[in-house]
Amino acid sequence: MPTFYEFFAGGGMVRAGLGRNWRCLFANDVDLKKGATYTANWGVKHLHIGDVAKLGIGNLPAQADLAWASFPCQDLSLAGAGAGLEGDRSGTFWPFWDLMRQLGKEGRAPRMVVLENVCGALTSHGGKDFAAISSALTGSGYRFGAVIIDAVNFLPHSRPRLFIIGVAPENPIPKELTSEGPTQPWHTDGLMQAYGALSGRAKAKWIWWQFPQPLPRSQNFVDIIEDKPKGVKWHTAAETKQLLAMMSAVNIAKVKKAQQNGGRVIGAVYKRTRTNDAGEKVQRAEVRFDDVAGCLRTPAGGSSRQSILVIEGKKVRSRLLSPREAARLMGLPDDYILPQKYNEAYHIAGDGVAVPVVRFLAANLLERLLLVWKEELAAA
Incomplete structure (x- = not known):
């Protein structure tokens, strides 16, 4: 059973989207009220309420297959004050990533990382924030790519969001999960512009993730x-x-x-x-x-x-x-x-991740990667 850490967990919508075939090792949120909702639905066993900056890797058990972080969007949003990753809220990405780096030094880096945020993260500070996130990933050895997925493909709700998916360097990536270049609707003009402004080092680690077209939405x-x-x-x-x-x-x-x-x-x-x-x-x-x-x-x-x-x-x-x-x-x-x-x-x-979008990502990428890795390990 694949395992995950859920940072900035809110009410546990990522957990809902991953489903019962995934096992939570650790969940974190700073908000007591959100924590109460998380506990009401998922129990308190793996939940830690507190500032991510005060966590240590001793709080994180074992080695997770996936670390998911839907870090706060307020400072990256087009409606925000423009503080970006220097802001008090969106800047919480940095203590989260420091934990990932520390896990890497212990040989416990998550095999996959998913970062979710508003599309404004692509243009915040003239693209410098997206470049900084990309540098953080590549600096820890992750190969990565990004997609824009709108919840309207699955729900009667217009909610485009940016998903950055990184894979640890020792794990192979099947060609059928990637493409030679951008594909619609996952790689928008805005995303391609942000990619174009990345450093050569980041581009060398970039992956154009490929997804199937979603089925027609049945709900209005x-x-x-x-x-x-x-x-x-x-x-x-x-x-x-x-x-x-x-x-x-x-x-x-x-x-x-x-x-x-x-x-x-x-x-x-x-x-x-x-x-x-x-x-x-x-x-x-x-x-x-x-x-x-x-x-x-x-x-x-x-x-x-x-x-x-x-x-x-x-x-x-x-x-x-x-x-x-x-x-x-x-x-x-x-x-x-x-x-x-x-x-x-x-x-x-309003502060969560659309559940069917998480399931779509899990079914068409995360779980397929894990299956390949499991087969390779069995054959070794």
Whole structure:
């Protein structure tokens, strides 16, 4: 059974995606509330709550096949303050990587490493942060490559994310898992530009990972919406009217078109700050009716909480997305235990990794690599 360390574990969505055929050796997060959710779903046996910078390799048992780190994105996000890997939050990558280096000195380096973050990590500090991560990997001997995977391929949820996958030098990589150059949709223009700016040393260790095309998505946004939601209340008629009043003419036109449909139509709504014709910054409500939700975020203020519009002819109702609906957008099963408080539950979902994306990576790369290595070891 393959083994893993799960850093910045949150509610354990990586663990959910890897599945029961993987064994967790160690999990870590600094947040007590996230730790409580992790414990509720996975138990406390392998969980360590605390600052990653205060961990030592004595905390990490054995040698893991995989170390997964979904390190904080706030300083790398296009919506952040631009501190990058020098920031207090995204900068926690460095103490994590110091642990990986120390494990390497002991001969216990993980055979594979997966780093997950927002796509803004490619351009943060003019690409210097991505180059620094690449140098960290190559400096420890890892061969690596990166892909962009959007959760919308598997879920009704627009969530493109960067995945950097590294393999320790002593482990062979089958040719069928790689390509000679970039392939769509995994290697976007932005990723190729970031690759082009890497050092010659990093490019020499680069791998163009190859993945099969995902099967057509079978689920739409309407499919995850609860008829009788828990944890949220429907807006009053006045609150719905106020939400509609925050829409631009373009978005009001979308609502009117949905009303003309005659049936039940559900749209996803976000509040965003936009500049109006007078050059003033105003808060706008923007709706989409393409059967896909906008990217979930953590609820750092009411504007980042997603709402829904339910339109049935002339009738228009609105409310916040429920905690369970948010969890479903991340691919979590309905028996996943969520916090009781709305913001805490929404935070768990908005700060996580889409479960089917983890499964896709595991099934089409990580587990295939491990199988090859196991066969080679048996033949030796």
